[in-house]
Amino acid sequence: NAGVTQTPKFQVLKTGQSxxxxxxxxxxxxxxxxxxxDPGMGLRLIYYSASEGTTDKGEVPNGYNVSRLNxxxxxxxxxxxxxSQTSVYFCASxxxxxxxxxxxxxxxxxxLTVL
Amino acid sequence: AxxxxxxxxxxxxxxxxxxxxxxxxxxxxNPYLFWYVQYPNRGLQFLLKYIxxxxxxxxxxxxxxxxxxxxxxxxxxxxxxxxxxxxLYFCAVRDSATGGFKTIxxxxxxxxxxx
Numbered sequence: 001n002a003g004v005t006q007t008p009k010f011q012v013l014k015t016g017q018s019x020x021x022x023x024x025x026x027x028x029x030x031x032x033x034x035x036x037x038d039p040g041m042g043l044r045l046i047y048y049s050a051s052e053g054t055t056d057k058g059e060v061p062n063g064y065n066v067s068r069l070n071x072x073x074x075x076x077x078x079x080x081x082x083x084s085q086t087s088v089y090f091c092a093s094x095x096x097x098x099x100x101x102x103x104x105x106x107x108x109x110x111x112l113t114v115l
Numbered sequence: 116a117x118x119x120x121x122x123x124x125x126x127x128x129x130x131x132x133x134x135x136x137x138x139x140x141x142x143x144x145n146p147y148l149f150w151y152v153q154y155p156n157r158g159l160q161f162l163l164k165y166i167x168x169x170x171x172x173x174x175x176x177x178x179x180x181x182x183x184x185x186x187x188x189x190x191x192x193x194x195x196x197x198x199x200x201x202x203l204y205f206c207a208v209r210d211s212a213t214g215g216f217k218t219i220x221x222x223x224x225x226x227x228x229x230x
Contacts, residue, residue, distance in 0.1 A: 004158070031216050040124075042205065042222040043159075050216040058217070090158055096216050100166075102147055102209050104218060106158030 001026050004107035006091050012113045013081045021076040021110050023091030031096045032074035033104065034058075034066060036087040043090070049074055050096070081114045088112070117142045119208045121221040128196045129229050136191040136224045138206030147209035148189040149218065150180055154202045162204075165189060176200070196228045 007022045025032065034046040035058075045058030049068040063085060065077045074093075078085060088111050092104040118141045128134045140146055147166050151159040163174025170182045180191045191204060203223045210217040 033217075040222065043220040045217060048217060092159075102166075102218070103149060103161040103164055104159075105161070108158050109156075 003027065004091055004093055004105050006089075006107035006110050008110060009108065010111050012115065013078075014115050015082060017081050018077065018079050019081065020078075021089055021091075021112075022073070023075065023107060024073045025091075025093040025105070026072065027093060027095070027105065028071070029093035029095045029105070030071070031094045032068065033092040033094075034064075034074070034076045035090045035092065036060065036085075037090060037109075038087050046076065046089075078112075081112075083114045086112060086114045117208055117210050117219050119206050119219055119221040121204075121206055121224045123224050124222075125225045125227065127227045127229065130198050131195055134193050134196040134200070134226065134228070136204050136206075136226060138189045138191065138221060140187050140189060140206070140208050142208055142211065144211050146182075146187075146189075147211070148180075148182065149207040149209075150174065150178070150189075150191050151205045151207060151220075152176075152202050153205065153223075159205060162191070196226075198228045198230050201226055201228045 004025045030051045033048040035043040044060045047066040049055045052071045067075045091107040094104040095101045120139045149164045150162040153159045165172045165182045173179045206221040207218045
């Protein structure tokens with residue numbers, strides 16, 4: 001099993017450009033998450049999907065959109081990138097509630113720089 | 116509101132000595148608590164969790180954590196530190212207010228183990 005995979009690993013954008021970060025998991029998990037990690041601020045939740053077909057805002061959703069394409073895939077889109085979105089982005093999944101296993105499994109991250 | 120605090124930005128310990136990384140929490144209801152570790156340029160990895168039962172929880176790589184309800188703490192411990200334990204450690208709590216799908220992370224504590 002590959003676990004949680006993310007593409008791309010690195011990306012440089014100019015202000016105003018758009019892009020989509022891809023995430024996929026092969027653990028048959030119901031719930032998926034997008035976080036950003038900034039120095040000294042830990043992890044902040046952008047959006048999450050409790051189950052296929054549902055998405056909800058997290059702590060810092062402004063400037064982002066998400067799509068839960070199917071049970072495996074959860075993408076994050078930046079419509080008009082801003083320098084404040086320079087960060088490391090992590091996707092995660094969990095089998096929350098269904099199995100009582102609330103721990104999350106993380107992808108390797110995407111390092112995004114917006115110039 | 117649920118929250119978790121890691122009062123130390125950094126912990127320094129000599130190899131072979133015991134280590135403690137501190138975490139305190141605030142939750143309504145029963146706490147579901149977690150520790151994760153992040154090695155450089157990697158995603159977070161689950162270490163251990165407390166849901167119910169014995170207050171001393173054992174996890175991966177020889178780590179353990181002690182749940183203390185009266186002090187609302189969940190400190191991470193290891194009897195003998197290794198240089199390879201140097202990493203960023205996150206304490207986290209399940210956000211029961213949202214049905215348990217979300218997890219709230221602390222800001223992280225960087226552990227340095229000196230040879």
